[in-house]
Amino acid sequence: MNLLTRFGLARSRFTIAAMISLLVAGLGLYPNFPKREDPVIVIRTAVVSALFPGMAPERMENLVAVPIERKIRELPEVKDIRTLAGEGSLTVYVDLKDEIGNVNAVWQRLRDKMGDVKIELPNGVVGPFVNSDFGDVAIATIAITGEGFSPRELKDVAEDFRKKLYQLSGISKVELLGVQDERVWLELDTRKLAAVGVQVNSLIKDLQGQNVVLPSGNINADGTRLLLETSGDFPNVRAIETMLTRVGTTDSLVRLADLVTVRRDYVSPKVKPIYFNGRPAVVLSVVMQPDQDVTQLGRKLRAASSDYERRLPIGYAIDFATYQADQVSASVNSALSSVAQTFIVVAVLVVLFLGLRAGTVAAMIVPFAVMFSLIGMRALGIALEQVSIAAIIIALGLLVDNGVVIVEDIVSRIGRGVPPQEAGLASGEQYALPLLISSITTIAAFLPLLLLSGSSGEYAFSLAAVVALTLGGSWIAALYILPALTVWLIGRRGASGSEDAAPSRIQRFYASALGPALRFSPFVLAACIVLVLLAVTQFARLPKQMFPLSERSQFLVYMNMPDGTDISQTEVRAREIERWLGDKAANPEIASEILYVGDGGPRFYLTLTPVAPDPASAFFLVNTKDYEGAVRASDRAWKSLYANHPEAQFKIKRLAMGAVESGIVDVEISGPDEDRLLALGKRVRSLLQAAPDVRDNDDDWGNKIIKVVIEIDQDRARQLGLTSEEVTRLLNTYFSGTAVSIVLRAGAYTSQSLEGLTSATFAKNGGLISLAQVARLKPGFDLARIRRKNQERTITVTARSTSLTAGQLLDSIQPGLQELDLAGTYHVAIGGEIQKSAETNQKLAAGLPVALAVMVLAIILQFNSFRRTFLTFMSIPLILIGIPFGLLTAGQPLSFFGTLGIISLSGIIINNAIVLIDQIDIEREMLPLREAVVAASQKRLRPILLTSATTVLGLAPMAIAGGALWQPMAVLMMSGLAVASLLTLFFVPAGYFLLFWFDKDLPPAS
Secondary structure (H helix, E strand, C coil): CCHHHHHHHHCHHHHHHHHHHHHHHHHHHHHHCCECCCCCCCCCEEEEEEECCCCCHHHHHHHHHHHHHHHHCCCCCEEEEEEEEECCEEEEEEEECCCCCCHHHHHHHHHHHHHHHHHHCCCCCEEEEEECCCCCCEEEEEEEEECCCCHHHHHHHHHHHHHHHCCCCCEEEEEEECCCCEEEEEEECHHHHHHHCCCHHHHHHHHHHHCCCCEEEEEEECCEEEEEECCCCCCCHHHHHCCEEECCCCCCEEEHHHCEEEEEEECCCCCCCEEECCEEEEEEEEEECCCCCHHHHHHHHHHHHHHHHHCCCECEEEEEEEEHHHHHHHHHHHHHHHHHHHHHHHHHHHHHHHCHHHHHHHHCHHHHHHHHHHHHHHHHCCCECHHHHHHHHHHHHHHHHHHHHHHHHHHHHHHCCCCHHHHHHHHHHHHHHHHHHHHHHHHHCCHHHHHCCHHHHHHHHHHHHHHHHHHHHHHHHHHHHHHHHHHHHHHCCCCCCHHHCCCCHHHHHHHHHHHHHHHCHHHHHHHHHHHHHHHHHHHHHCCECCCCECCCCEEEEEEECCCCCCHHHHHHHHHHHHHHHCCCCCCCCEEEEEEEECCCCCCCCCCCCCCCCCCCEEEEEEEECCHHHHHHHHHHHHHHHHHHCCCCEEEEECCECCCCCCCCEEEEEECCCHHHHHHHHHHHHHHHHCCCCEEEEEECCCCCEEEEEEEECHHHHHHCCCCHHHHHHHHHHHHCCEEECEEEEECHHHHCCHHHHHCCEEEECCEEEEHHHHEEEEEEEECCCEEEECCEEEEEEEEEECCCCHHHHHHHHHHHHHCCCCCCCCEEEEEHHHHHHHHHHHHHHHHHHHHHHHHHHHHHHHHCCHHHHHHHHHCHHHHHCCHHHHHHHHCCCECHHHHHHHHHHHHHHHHHHHHHHHHHHHHHCCCCHHHHHHHHHHHHHHHHHHHHHHHHHHCHHHHHHCHHHHHHHHHHHHHHHHHHHHHHHHHHHHHHHHHCHHHCCCCCCC
């Protein structure tokens, strides 16, 4: 088993070249290494959308949503179907199962299904369309503003800048948002039309017949092909005004300007307008190609923006509303700083334990293992982000043990007079298999993460993969590089003799304490079991958390006006709030803010799903100068908005690190009747409101809106020569407009008031017919939207508490939920963080049998003994003893990564147990059982204490400054390992002594 060690010593020049090559390769990879803030997560969601202008939500549901959902459900990969039916629009979110890897193939099949379903939809439905780029993340959103420039000029500049950006390598897509297109408006006066006998349908037909651009073919003239082009399209507004249209059935013609008001203006109402720092803006959403370094591409974007801005006229400004490169740089630099601090702590501890020369050689395992890990990360496509860097930090404390064991053993042998070369070979022979098995068992502890599917698995994959790479690299370095370095740097100078010294004071104290522990070994084991059971009871006191909130210097404001509010009114209210946010005296922490009216903007953060477009909503992204400023400003905003703007509802949030926001409780109520669903939702909201410190208590159906039903008297309409279709189409033309490249609609008097509706007139057969002659108006209420989940109507009530976790908030309303009247086909489900946490823990538990199987097989291979394997696994529960007390003392929750920390601790404790049991077996070849246990435990005391100390103290920087994501895991691992390592020093010897008492006089091979 000393092949690597023998090769390293025999081929010294090659070994030196390999060391240099490894360091150069790792360092050479770093400058161009892909860097991200978080691991890449596949968004397994596509959006299917369809339009049926003017159609009520209930009809959209029955006529469009139901057949589309039925077709989507034919795909076996689909997990959930979430539907939003609004006025004239349908949005269906298609979520795939977590284990689906090739999402693009599924999206293509989804497109095929949507093509098939078109024949089942009514005439007039536009779509359905499939957006499979819903998960694209904008690495930058660039706002272009222009003081004194028109929206058209802003659009022209944005389109030209987009062309420049596409010339940069690494950019995948650039989208424009906030563009306000121009229109030519023809505003009708229905009374004037009737007076001259012109019918609206005839006018529309004349406009469509002239304003065309169609090919006219070509002609062969004596061998020369001539292209034919027919004129007719309107080159300017004047041409529209002078167009002639026929009067009734006569041959008389009249100019269009005599019948309608022709003007050139922008879309009305505005389409999803955007404001940056109070100025109208067009935003460019920049998406990066995969496997790119966002920091390098960010610098290119900055340079291109500055260069382009310098060439623009005075008044234009180009600003970054979001800029991921800064966030990534801050995150990566902070994590790398923790790596450096951890390395210093580990190196100092090793030197203190082993002495300067031996400690320095043992610490050299760190750079070699890290370089090996960097090369493996690049090969596997793992970027430098906070999770992969945290994995290196965790591994630093683990990998040092391999170096300490090898270096200490070689120095000890040299001190006993063994020639350096033979000492290195003997050490490699003895420890190659035990260290390999201990590394395999530690890596196996992370197997559930490698097997975990879905976004949580993708988020944690780099943690397990990098730990495996680093530990693998440390094993190779420990057996190949360190023996050679130890022989060359220490063996030639001779040993210091410290290794032959008498046991230290702490070793003597440990031996004196171990004697009684062996004598009363059953009581030692029983005491440890009692401590484990006591600790398990304390886990119920721990607050649970899936993922924490991000510590970005940003916060979000969601504003919702009452449903039915026109976007123009939403814009007015939102701009009032924007002016307050931008007031430096009121909010000195705020650096910039961007407002999206009627839209949720682009996806600028991986786990933040943009809200669906809604004229009654607005979304603010607020950038602050630092994280603390974001916390202060968001709290101030919550108090101010609720105190001064009762006309709207607000949600003030910070970005969440995980797929679901921490602390959110979703109560999903499903059933057929909308009124009963609304009543049940109202009851759940009242239950949540009674809980302490509740915010964002809302449901996703909203309030009902006012509608006017036009009941047509069919008999009277036929007498006057009108049909329901004609009335419907003409009313749509008057109030919404009919697009014929230009937009034809009624004037402001008719189209913008209820009086205009009651006085709407129709020209028919030279006469004037008012709407009141053929219909009556019936006011009523209708649903603003209908939500469905998995082909059932579902209302979701959402809330969070500032003082309770999601689990505690749910517990507080559980009695009320059990009293809900759910007779019939109604049922309640709990979503949000609680559901996601339960699903993830279930998947982690499913991977544990595989991990345990690998561990068991590896340990049986090492020891060829069931009793030794049993004892090794009996030491695992010791890690639980210190965890709840450490977390409660530090005030930290049990998070998702904390759960992963428990799993990783099991590998560390197994590692300690393996090496200790192996040393006892070695000592038993020469000594009786009791003396062998004591002697082996004394020899392994220093390596175990050193490994535990390097891991515990190495995690200290992460526990102090690791942020909300890593502090819970660091505290958990430090407290769990500190207690478990000390108890292992008594539990394993006592357990070994008890298990092998009856064959104490036999050698270990027996």
